[in-house]
Amino acid sequence: xxxxxxxxxxxxxxxxxxxxxxxxxxxxxxxxxxxxxxxxxxxxxxxxxxxxxxxxxxxxxxxxxxxxxxxxxxxxxxxxxxxxxxxxxxxxxxxxxxxxxxxxxxxxxxxxxxxxxxxxxxxxxxxxxxxxxxxxxxxxxxxxxxxxxxxxxxxxxxxxxxxxxxxxxxxx
Amino acid sequence: xxxxxxxxxxxxxxxxxxxxxxxxxxxxxxxxxxxxxxxxxxxxxxxxxxxxxxxxxxxxxxxxxxxxxxxxxxxxxxxxxxxxxxxxxxxxxxxxxxxxxxxxxxxxxxxxxxxxxxxxxxxxxxxxxxxxxxxxxxxxxxxxxxxxxxxxxxxxxxxxxxxxxxxxxxxxxxxxxxxxxxxxxxxxxxxx
Numbered sequence: 001x002x003x004x005x006x007x008x009x010x011x012x013x014x015x016x017x018x019x020x021x022x023x024x025x026x027x028x029x030x031x032x033x034x035x036x037x038x039x040x041x042x043x044x045x046x047x048x049x050x051x052x053x054x055x056x057x058x059x060x061x062x063x064x065x066x067x068x069x070x071x072x073x074x075x076x077x078x079x080x081x082x083x084x085x086x087x088x089x090x091x092x093x094x095x096x097x098x099x100x101x102x103x104x105x106x107x108x109x110x111x112x113x114x115x116x117x118x119x120x121x122x123x124x125x126x127x128x129x130x131x132x133x134x135x136x137x138x139x140x141x142x143x144x145x146x147x148x149x150x151x152x153x154x155x156x157x158x159x160x161x162x163x164x165x166x167x168x169x170x171x172x
Numbered sequence: 173x174x175x176x177x178x179x180x181x182x183x184x185x186x187x188x189x190x191x192x193x194x195x196x197x198x199x200x201x202x203x204x205x206x207x208x209x210x211x212x213x214x215x216x217x218x219x220x221x222x223x224x225x226x227x228x229x230x231x232x233x234x235x236x237x238x239x240x241x242x243x244x245x246x247x248x249x250x251x252x253x254x255x256x257x258x259x260x261x262x263x264x265x266x267x268x269x270x271x272x273x274x275x276x277x278x279x280x281x282x283x284x285x286x287x288x289x290x291x292x293x294x295x296x297x298x299x300x301x302x303x304x305x306x307x308x309x310x311x312x313x314x315x316x317x318x319x320x321x322x323x324x325x326x327x328x329x330x331x332x333x334x335x336x337x338x339x340x341x342x343x344x345x346x347x348x349x350x351x352x353x354x355x356x357x358x359x360x361x362x363x364x
Contacts, residue, residue, distance in 0.1 A: 020235070039221050049212060063189075063194060103322070113333070126314060127344075128271075130312035143300050146305075151355070
């Protein structure tokens, strides 16, 4: 597993450079002009990311989420799903680093081989940060009207989270 | 919609923070958010510059084109609005493949290039095109074969079998991707 993920990038770079030489491309010049473009993309992201981080961090630091999850606790106990995974399910679509720190907490508290550990690992591994990607990708090209993108993305996340719980119940 | 969500986060966060006497932390958070953002950008953009550089070689040499031809039958079904042989298909293909190997950060620059090249096809530059939204759904549903970060985290906490969640993640991610694409199709038809 690790060998594959450690090899894919070096192999990709190798193939790209070798193919470029074969096709008689000025590989170095072309690389530099491409990297310059990347620099512009990087800095044009700042205002969009700033807005998103401001909103999300205020909400997270206010501790409001713990209040909300407390309300859901009885309902979740009733269907025998641990309420501890709720913060992760909520934060996963919003922020990759926030959900990763929640996952790390859960694994530490309950152990990676517990039900909670398996479900939370599966949730983290199977969905991505919708709102982050949305902000980043649309922000980089100046899209203001995102139409139904958020709805569709969140539906995908919701299905991913529900399936994660069910599939862990079935397999383990 | 994103405007309302953003406003709600801020309003609830600040009011609740004040009510629970937590406003010192909120105050700190507001003032530090721009530094947090800059730190994130500084982490991101060297990666972006590196990969846009590498990918520029792949683009100029025609390798990107070759690569996208491989999975283009599938992509063309998902993106009927993109003309055949358009370079955006190559970027989308690279982004999807790298994401599958769990290398999300390395995939982002390709995603950004894909969006840029989809924007060239877009008639209304401030409104998301249908292809952009489909691409976004593919990305946000997190189609991953090997969730590398999760596995390494499980290893760090001494799991007896760190990779046992690969199968469950794969099933969940396939379901969520399919659900996302179906939702995308339905909304696209309704919005036409």
